[in-house]
Amino acid sequence: MSTNNFDVVVIGSGPGGYVAAIRAGQLGFKTAIIEKESLGGVCLNVGCIPSKAMISASHFLHRAQHDAPEMGFEIPGPIKVNMKKLLAWKESVVTKMSGGVGQLLKGNGVTIIKGEATFKTAKELTVKSSEGTQTVTAQKFILATGSRPIEIPGFPFDEKTIMSSTGALALDAIPKKLVVIGGGYIGLEISSYLAKLGTEVTVVEAQSSLLAGVVDAECAQVVARRLKKNGINVLLNAKAKGQKKTNSGFDVTIEVQGKEQVIACEKILVTVGRRPNSDQANLKGIGLAIDERGFVKTNPQRQTNLPHIYAIGDIVGQPMLAHKASHEGVMVAEILKGANRVFDVKVIPAVVFTDPEIASAGMTEEEAKAKGHKNLLVSKFPFGANGRAVSMMETDGFVKMIADADTHIVLGVHIVGPEASNLISEAALAIEMAARLEDIALTIHPHPTLGETMMEAAEATLGHAIHIIQKPLSKDKSNGAHP
Amino acid sequence: MAIEIKLPELGEGVTEGELVKWLVKVGDTVKVDQPIAEFMTDKATVEVPTPTAGVVKALKAKEGDVIKVEQTLIELEAGAGATAAAPAPAKTHEAKPSPAPVAAPVTAAAAAPAMASAEAYFPPVADSKVLATPATRRLAREMNVDINALKGTGLAGRVTREDVVQQQGGMTVVAPSKAPGMSIPRPSYQGPAGALEERVALRGIRKKIAENMQMAKAIIPHFTLMDEANVSGLVQLRDSLKSLAEKEGTKITYLPFVMKALIATIRQFPQFNSSIDDAAQEIVYKKYFNIGFAADTPNGLVVPVIKNADQKTILELSKEILDLSKRARDGKLKPEEMKGATITVTNIGSVGGTYATPIINHPEVAILGMYKIQDKVIVENGEFKVVKAMNYTITADHRLIDGAVAANFLKAFFHRIEQPGVLMADMM
Numbered sequence A: 001m002s003t004n005n006f007d008v009v010v011i012g013s014g015p016g017g018y019v020a021a022i023r024a025g026q027l028g029f030k031t032a033i034i035e036k037e038s039l040g041g042v043c044l045n046v047g048c049i050p051s052k053a054m055i056s057a058s059h060f061l062h063r064a065q066h067d068a069p070e071m072g073f074e075i076p077g078p079i080k081v082n083m084k085k086l087l088a089w090k091e092s093v094v095t096k097m098s099g100g101v102g103q104l105l106k107g108n109g110v111t112i113i114k115g116e117a118t119f120k121t122a123k124e125l126t127v128k129s130s131e132g133t134q135t136v137t138a139q140k141f142i143l144a145t146g147s148r149p150i151e152i153p154g155f156p157f158d159e160k161t162i163m164s165s166t167g168a169l170a171l172d173a174i175p176k177k178l179v180v181i182g183g184g185y186i187g188l189e190i191s192s193y194l195a196k197l198g199t200e201v202t203v204v205e206a207q208s209s210l211l212a213g214v215v216d217a218e219c220a221q222v223v224a225r226r227l228k229k230n231g232i233n234v235l236l237n238a239k240a241k242g243q244k245k246t247n248s249g250f251d252v253t254i255e256v257q258g259k260e261q262v263i264a265c266e267k268i269l270v271t272v273g274r275r276p277n278s279d280q281a282n283l284k285g286i287g288l289a290i291d292e293r294g295f296v297k298t299n300p301q302r303q304t305n306l307p308h309i310y311a312i313g314d315i316v317g318q319p320m321l322a323h324k325a326s327h328e329g330v331m332v333a334e335i336l337k338g339a340n341r342v343f344d345v346k347v348i349p350a351v352v353f354t355d356p357e358i359a360s361a362g363m364t365e366e367e368a369k370a371k372g373h374k375n376l377l378v379s380k381f382p383f384g385a386n387g388r389a390v391s392m393m394e395t396d397g398f399v400k401m402i403a404d405a406d407t408h409i410v411l412g413v414h415i416v417g418p419e420a421s422n423l424i425s426e427a428a429l430a431i432e433m434a435a436r437l438e439d440i441a442l443t444i445h446p447h448p449t450l451g452e453t454m455m456e457a458a459e460a461t462l463g464h465a466i467h468i469i470q471k472p473l474s475k476d477k478s479n480g481a482h483p
Numbered sequence B: 001m002a003i004e005i006k007l008p009e010l011g012e013g014v015t016e017g018e019l020v021k022w023l024v025k026v027g028d029t030v031k032v033d034q035p036i037a038e039f040m041t042d043k044a045t046v047e048v049p050t051p052t053a054g055v056v057k058a059l060k061a062k063e064g065d066v067i068k069v070e071q072t073l074i075e076l077e078a079g080a081g082a083t084a085a086a087p088a089p090a091k092t093h094e095a096k097p098s099p100a101p102v103a104a105p106v107t108a109a110a111a112a113p114a115m116a117s118a119e120a121y122f123p124p125v126a127d128s129k130v131l132a133t134p135a136t137r138r139l140a141r142e143m144n145v146d147i148n149a150l151k152g153t154g155l156a157g158r159v160t161r162e163d164v165v166q167q168q169g170g171m172t173v174v175a176p177s178k179a180p181g182m183s184i185p186r187p188s189y190q191g192p193a194g195a196l197e198e199r200v201a202l203r204g205i206r207k208k209i210a211e212n213m214q215m216a217k218a219i220i221p222h223f224t225l226m227d228e229a230n231v232s233g234l235v236q237l238r239d240s241l242k243s244l245a246e247k248e249g250t251k252i253t254y255l256p257f258v259m260k261a262l263i264a265t266i267r268q269f270p271q272f273n274s275s276i277d278d279a280a281q282e283i284v285y286k287k288y289f290n291i292g293f294a295a296d297t298p299n300g301l302v303v304p305v306i307k308n309a310d311q312k313t314i315l316e317l318s319k320e321i322l323d324l325s326k327r328a329r330d331g332k333l334k335p336e337e338m339k340g341a342t343i344t345v346t347n348i349g350s351v352g353g354t355y356a357t358p359i360i361n362h363p364e365v366a367i368l369g370m371y372k373i374q375d376k377v378i379v380e381n382g383e384f385k386v387v388k389a390m391n392y393t394i395t396a397d398h399r400l401i402d403g404a405v406a407a408n409f410l411k412a413f414f415h416r417i418e419q420p421g422v423l424m425a426d427m428m
Helices: A016-025 A041-046 A049-067 A081-107 A165-169 A185-197 A217-229 A323-337 A364-368 A385-393 A420-432 A435-440 A452-462 B134-142 B161-171 B204-219 B232-247 B254-266 B313-329 B403-418 B419-426
Strands: A003-012 A033-036 A111-114 A114-123 A126-128 A130-144 A147-149 A177-181 A200-205 A233-235 A238-247 A252-254 A261-263 A267-270 A274-276 A309-311 A350-352 A357-362 A374-383 A398-404 A410-417 B002-006 B015-021 B036-041 B044-049 B053-059 B067-070 B073-076 B222-230 B274-277 B283-285 B291-293 B295-297 B300-301 B341-345 B366-380 B383-397
Touching: A003 A111, A003 A309, A016 A081, A016 A130, A016 A323, A033 B313, A041 A049, A041 A081, A041 A165, A049 A185, A081 A111, A114 B274, A130 A323, A130 B274, A130 B366, A165 A185, A165 A267, A165 A398, A177 A185, A177 A261, A185 A200, A185 A217, A185 A267, A185 A435, A200 A238, A217 A357, A217 A398, A261 B300, A267 A420, A274 A364, A274 A435, A274 B295, A309 A323, A309 A452, A350 B295, A357 A420, A357 B036, A364 A398, A364 A410, A385 A398, A385 A452, A398 A452, A410 A420, A410 A435, A410 A452, A420 A452, B015 B204, B036 B073, B036 B204, B067 B419, B134 B161, B204 B300, B222 B403, B232 B254, B232 B313, B232 B383, B232 B419, B254 B291, B254 B313, B254 B341, B254 B366, B254 B419, B295 B366, B383 B403, B403 B419
Parallel strands: A003 A033, A003 A130, A033 A111, A130 A309, A177 A200, A177 A267, A200 A233, B291 B341, B341 B366
Antiparallel strands: A114 A126, A126 A130, A147 A274, A238 A252, A252 A261, A350 A357, A357 A410, A374 A398, A398 A410, B002 B073, B015 B036, B015 B067, B036 B044, B053 B073, B222 B383, B274 B283, B295 B300, B366 B383
C-alpha cells in the first residue's frame, strides 16, 4: 500500500471539485483529485450535460414535426428515431467533455486518483479502487462529493424500470408509458424530452403547482400550459402510494385529493429531489459537523468545523447548482493560498431547461417584500412582441423585471421563453453591479435579438416600453427620472 | 468550560500590540506557556504564551489586528473531551496555571460541533442590501474594510471603489505617536492586467516602519548637510584601544566615539536634543541623552536606544551596542529598549555609499549619518597628504534648526571627531 502526500486533495471531480483542483494547481499547490466514477461528476456524466444533449435533440425533432410544415418544409412520413444512435451521440458529448476535464487537470499539474475515498483519520484518506488500496494525505482537503437522487419507500431504484435521472438518461429505447414522481425541474426536463420522443408521460406532483417554490409562479404557468400542449398529463396534489409489477410494467397507485387511482405504465421515474452525500466517506466518523438536513456545515469561507477541511457544492447546501459549486471551488482554492474571500454573491442564477426554458436571477416579488422593499416596480415584456422570437416561432413567455420603486435598483429578473438560459446572465450582472432600471434601458441592445426583451422589460418597468402599449405614461416614470 | 485568554502586558507602558501571526489554530491542543501568537509592539516582535492548557476553541482576532492589553485573544476549551473533573483553570493570566490535564489528542468525538472557525475571516460577509459591484466588494475585503459599515456616496447609495479606498485610510490603526488629525492618502495600486505580481500583506515591523517613515516625512521639513572629516586621529585612537577592548572581552567600533562627540556637541546646541509638541505648540528640551542607533535586521530597520549614553564609558557603550545589535537581529529586543531616544545615529558606512539623506526618527529633530572611512588625498599647507577621511551628514528639522545652525553644529562636531583629544576636555 503506497502513501501519497499532497498540499491539497480534492474529493470529487464534479463542477465544484475539478474547478477547485484546477485553480489549486494554477496557484502552485501540489494537488490531487479523487474520483470514484467518471471525471466531471454527476453534472457532466449523468446530469446537466447529457440531459441538455437529449433536450436539444428532442427539441430538434419536435420542431421538425410541428414547426417545419408551417415554415414550408414537407417531410414525407413520420421521422424515425434511432434511440441507440441518439444515445451514442449523447455519450459522445459526455466523453468529449469528460476528456476535456482530464486534460485540463493534467495540464495544471493535478494528479488524478481513481477510486473511492474514505477518511481513515481527519488527515488521512484511504482510496480503494479495482487496482488496490492506497493512502493519501494532505495539508488541506476540499470535499466536493455532491449529492445523489432521493429514493422513496416502495420505489427502489433498479435504474432499468424504476429509475432515477441516471437511469432515465441511459434509456436505449423509448418507453411507451412513463410515470414521473416529482414535478421539480429534473422531472420536468426529462418528461419534456421523453414526451417529445414519443413517450406518454404522467407527472405526479405532491404540491399544488409545478416547480413550486423554485421559480416564479407565472413562469411555471407558461411551462405548465406547454406541457399540456405537448401531451403530458400532470396530476397536482397527488401522491404515489405504491406500485405493483405487471406483465407490461407497473400499476402505480396514486392518491389525488384523497381518491386513489391506478395508472399503468412501462417504467417509473422518481425525481423527488437530491440528498447530500454526507453519509459517505466516514465524514461523521472524523467529527465533521453535519446539519439536520445532511448538509456539511461551513462558514462563508466554506471551511468546516475541522479547519483543514473545506466543503463546496451540493454537499454544503441549497441551491444544488453546478455553477454555485464552481464559484465556491475557485474561492476555496484562493483562500488556501491566503486570499481573503467569502461567499458573498448577490445572486445565484438558476435555469430550468423545460420547454420553454425558465431562468431567474435575484428575488421574486414575495422575497423582495420579505426583504423590506416596500414599494416595488414589476413589469413584464412578452416574447410575442420581439421580432427575433417571432421569426424563431418561439413566442411563448416573457421577461419579468422587479425593481425597488424608490431607487429603481433591479432586484430580480425572471424569464420564461426561448433561450431564457442564455439571457439570464445579463440580469445576474445587472443585479451584482447594483444596476438601476435605467442602466439596462439605456444600454443599446442589438436588433433583432432576444436580448432586446431585457431592455424592453426595463423600459416597461419604468412605464414606457416601446413595443407594447402601456398607458397612462405617468410623469414620475419618464425616462431617466431620478428617484 | 471555555476560558478566555487575554493579551498580557507586553512591556512597561505598552498598552497594545499588533497581532502579526497566529502560532496556533482552532482545534490545536496547547500546553501551559506554549506561544500562541506573535505580537509586534513598537519595533519588537514578541511571542505571547498561554497561561492555561486546553484546546483552542476560537481565535478572537485576526492577523494584522491591533489588540489592547487585557483584550481576549483566544478561547480555550479546558478539558475538551478529556475530563470534567479537571480543575477549572483560573481566568486571568496572572493566576498560576493548573497542571495540564488535557494532553489527550483531539479525537473525532471531541471536535466541537459548533462552527468553530466562524471567527477565521474578516470583514463580515457583505449584507445583501449593500449596493456595490462584486469587484468593489472584493476590494473592500482585501483592504480589510467592512463594507456593511460604509455609507455609499454613489448613485442611489452605491458604495463606490473610492468610498472603500478612502475608508481604508481612516480605519487603519493610528500609530501612538501619530499627530492627531493627520490623514495620509492611501491610493490603490493596480498593475497592468495579467502582469506577474505577488501581493503580500503589509504587516508587522514593515508596516510600522512604513507608518513611521511616512509620518516623519509628512510632519518634518527635512534638510541634510554633508561634509567630510579627517579622522586619522580617531582611527589611531581606536586602533590603540583595540587590544584593551579584547582584554575586556569586547570589540570596539567607531560608533561609541561618534556618540561621545555627538553628546558633547548637542550639549552646546540643545535644540538638537529636543522635540516639538505640535499639539501644545511648545519646544521640549531634553536634559538627558538617549542615543538611538539604526540597526539593520532580517525583519527590517529597528532603532535600539542607549539610555543615558552620556553617563557611560566608551567600553560600556561598545558592549551595549554589541548586545543590542545582536538581539535586534534575533528579534529579541524588549519594547522599552527601542523607546525614548533623544537623537539617532545611522551608520551607513558599514555597508557602503558616500552620502545618504536619512529620515528623522520622529519626534526627534535630528539624525546624524556616518559613512565609510577611506584613504583620501588632501592638500594641507600646500602639500598633498594621505589621510583617513569619513563623511558625515546631519539631517535636521528645519522648523527648529536653521541651516546656519546646522552648519555650526557640524563644525563643532568635527572639531571633536577630528581631534579626539578635545573629547577629554568635554569630560565631566
